[in-house]
Amino acid sequence: MGETYDVIVVGSGIAGLTAALTASPRARVAVLSKGALDDGATRWAQGGIAAAVGGDDTVDLHFDDTVAAGRGLCDERAVRVLVDDGAPRIRELADWGASFDSSDGDLMVGREAAHSRNRVVHAGGDATGRELETALLRRLRHSGATVVENARVVALLHDSDGRCAGVEVRDADRAGASRVLGAGAVILATGGAGQLWRCTTNPPAASGDGVALAWEIGAEVVSMEFMQFHP
Numbered sequence: 001m002g003e004t005y006d007v008i009v010v011g012s013g014i015a016g017l018t019a020a021l022t023a024s025p026r027a028r029v030a031v032l033s034k035g036a037l038d039d040g041a042t043r044w045a046q047g048g049i050a051a052a053v054g055g056d057d058t059v060d061l062h063f064d065d066t067v068a069a070g071r072g073l074c075d076e077r078a079v080r081v082l083v084d085d086g087a088p089r090i091r092e093l094a095d096w097g098a099s100f101d102s103s104d105g106d107l108m109v110g111r112e113a114a115h116s117r118n119r120v121v122h123a124g125g126d127a128t129g130r131e132l133e134t135a136l137l138r139r140l141r142h143s144g145a146t147v148v149e150n151a152r153v154v155a156l157l158h159d160s161d162g163r164c165a166g167v168e169v170r171d172a173d174r175a176g177a178s179r180v181l182g183a184g185a186v187i188l189a190t191g192g193a194g195q196l197w198r199c200t201t202n203p204p205a206a207s208g209d210g211v212a213l214a215w216e217i218g219a220e221v222v223s224m225e226f227m228q229f230h231p
Helices: 014-023 059-068 075-097 128-141 211-215
Strands: 004-010 028-031 145-147 150-158 164-171 178-188
Touching: 004 014, 004 164, 004 211, 014 028, 059 075, 059 128, 075 128, 145 164, 150 178, 150 211, 178 211
Parallel strands: 004 028, 004 178, 028 145
Antiparallel strands: 150 164, 164 178
């Protein structure tokens, strides 16, 4: 086993960057991106963040709207986490440097899709993803986390007990040579798989790597019928 980290994050979109920033104050963290850090879909995302931040809104209303829109297909435990954590995560992103659209000091919120209240927060109009990525990358560079670009994870490694214990990485900057990195935990945050189809607006990086890596070492793969074709 080569170099070892407490946490390895595979992927550098909003999920991976948030995971790395959350772990880095207490752990030795590495972020691996198969291209440049900003090659993923995050910066292309134009939609906002839905959260119960308005005076006439509640997390329970947000929960009910989400479950109704899901027509019986939602994991209600996941929905509960989503709605309960929405407003705190927006505050955290603002603390990390993201600038959300506001008026007279109050967040501007819009109503979209199946929401019954105005609860969609934007940044820079339709540039929400770009604003969030810029803020997260700026903070990551001062976090102490190790960042490796152009490093494609080609395999997850497990120990004799079946626990994921590291990754095999192929570095474009090293003429494609592979190396092994150990980890106490591996977080897969590799985004979607839109590039597996002919028609998509996903960037080239969205090729489903994380799902494939997990499946190859025996993880149960579910809900594969749900695919998002735009960032």
